[in-house]
Amino acid sequence: MLWDIFCRVIDNLGDIGVSWRLCADLAARGHHVRLWVDDASALQWMAPGALEDNWPGVRVLAWEQSSDSKTLKELALADVWIEAFGCDLPEPFVAHYVQQQAALADTAPTKATQPVWLNLEYLSAEPYVERCHALPSPVMRGPAEGWSKTFFYPGFTAKTGGLLREATLSALWQPPDAAQRATFFAACGLAWQGELAISLFCYEPPLLQALLKQLAASPAPVSLLVTAGRASAAVQALLGAQTRQGQLQICYLPLLSQPDFDQLLACCDLNFVRGEDSVLRAIWAGKPFVWHIYPQQDLAHAAKLEAFLQCLQLEEAVRRLHLAWNGLLPAAEQAQTLAALQPQALADWQPQVLAARAHLFEMDDLCSALIRFVQNKR
Numbered sequence: 001m002l003w004d005i006f007c008r009v010i011d012n013l014g015d016i017g018v019s020w021r022l023c024a025d026l027a028a029r030g031h032h033v034r035l036w037v038d039d040a041s042a043l044q045w046m047a048p049g050a051l052e053d054n055w056p057g058v059r060v061l062a063w064e065q066s067s068d069s070k071t072l073k074e075l076a077l078a079d080v081w082i083e084a085f086g087c088d089l090p091e092p093f094v095a096h097y098v099q100q101q102a103a104l105a106d107t108a109p110t111k112a113t114q115p116v117w118l119n120l121e122y123l124s125a126e127p128y129v130e131r132c133h134a135l136p137s138p139v140m141r142g143p144a145e146g147w148s149k150t151f152f153y154p155g156f157t158a159k160t161g162g163l164l165r166e167a168t169l170s171a172l173w174q175p176p177d178a179a180q181r182a183t184f185f186a187a188c189g190l191a192w193q194g195e196l197a198i199s200l201f202c203y204e205p206p207l208l209q210a211l212l213k214q215l216a217a218s219p220a221p222v223s224l225l226v227t228a229g230r231a232s233a234a235v236q237a238l239l240g241a242q243t244r245q246g247q248l249q250i251c252y253l254p255l256l257s258q259p260d261f262d263q264l265l266a267c268c269d270l271n272f273v274r275g276e277d278s279v280l281r282a283i284w285a286g287k288p289f290v291w292h293i294y295p296q297q298d299l300a301h302a303a304k305l306e307a308f309l310q311c312l313q314l315e316e317a318v319r320r321l322h323l324a325w326n327g328l329l330p331a332a333e334q335a336q337t338l339a340a341l342q343p344q345a346l347a348d349w350q351p352q353v354l355a356a357r358a359h360l361f362e363m364d365d366l367c368s369a370l371i372r373f374v375q376n377k378r
């Protein structure tokens with residue numbers, strides 16, 4: 001099928017990151033996808049080749065082009081429209097489709113057949129997701145008045161749209177061995193000697209300074225691989241140009257492609273991640289992880305975090321560490337939660353992540369759920 005996926009980049013990397021993974025996954029399953037995006041710049045490093053039209057099955061187009069009649073005339077009409085995260089489709093794009101479809105069917109625009117029109121929502125483990133998933137919503141105005149969109153909610157249960165998980169990911173997936181880890185780390189600029197390796201992808205967590213202090217005072221060496229952007233800036237704001245402190249060695253990473261980012265998580269013993277896409281990748285990596293959830297002004301993220309922790313059934317010490325990392329515990333109680341990072345605690349923690357991963361693998365993935373939904377609708 002031919003899919004038009006629309007994405008507006010609000011801030012950070014999650015919107016384009018999720019949209020791109022979906023495009024690539026659909027393409028890998030033999031579909032054709034056009035990704036319309038208002039800022040594609042991150043794809044340069046996230047998905048090398050995508051912007052050069054070098055990705056089989058996916059074509060990246062600028063958002064403005066979707067209002068350009070000359071561009072639209074040259075394109076085939078899609079079977080599916082996806083507006084990612086509530087971005088509304090441009091009216092000229094919708095109007096073009098309505099007219100073309102009506103002309104093809106030799107009918108009035110109001111009678112034209114609509115594509116399957118989906119609004120793909122943000123990932124959450126909260127109970128409303130099951131209630132709202134797959135609900136239709138009538139289009140009340142504009143050229144497609146009278147048509148209908150469907151809300152499609154990714155989620156952690158069988159009653160939701162499921163999770164992004166490429167067909168190539170397997171439940172029996174084994175983590176990289178020591179030689180593969182050393183090779184990957186060397187390419188990142190780290191001469192890894194078998195020490196504890198921790199990745200850091202975060203905003204500006206209140207516990208960062210305490211974490212760095214604890215790692216510096218570890219009984220054994222630790223390498224912290226700090227992702228490019230806000231995480232690097234946050235660490236540099238605390239350590240300046242220093243890349244070594246006590247047992248702690250810092251390795252600042254360049255911007256990685258998504259496959260390399262995923263490989264980073266698989267190679268590390270512990271991953272600090274942020275946003276919905278990387279937390280999911282941390283689960284698939286099967287290593288202990290701490291989620292820095294995207295903060296919202298009305299504290300809506302607190303309920304979202306609790307629902308996630310409950311859904312994964314992580315033990316209390318891990319739950320409290322998550323609350324502390326996100327600034328959701330009283331300041332006096334925060335630092336002590338870092339005890340959950342002791343080597344024995346990490347060893348006890350990993351099977352919990354593997355159990356959660358195994359459980360989630362029993363569900364259909366998002367892409368399969370989308371394809372099935374569209375096929376049924378047509």
Ligand code: TRH
Nearest residue numbers: 012013014017227255256258261274275276277278294
């Ligand atoms: O960047 P994020 O914080 O995105 C957030 C959230 O998705 C949030 O819900 C949304 O509302 C907000 O953006 C606007 O974190 P997230 O979701 O984990 O996305 C990061 C993406 O960046 C992910 O696809 C992995 C990718 N990435 C790389 O490919 N290479 C890198 O080097 C890094 C650091 C990230």
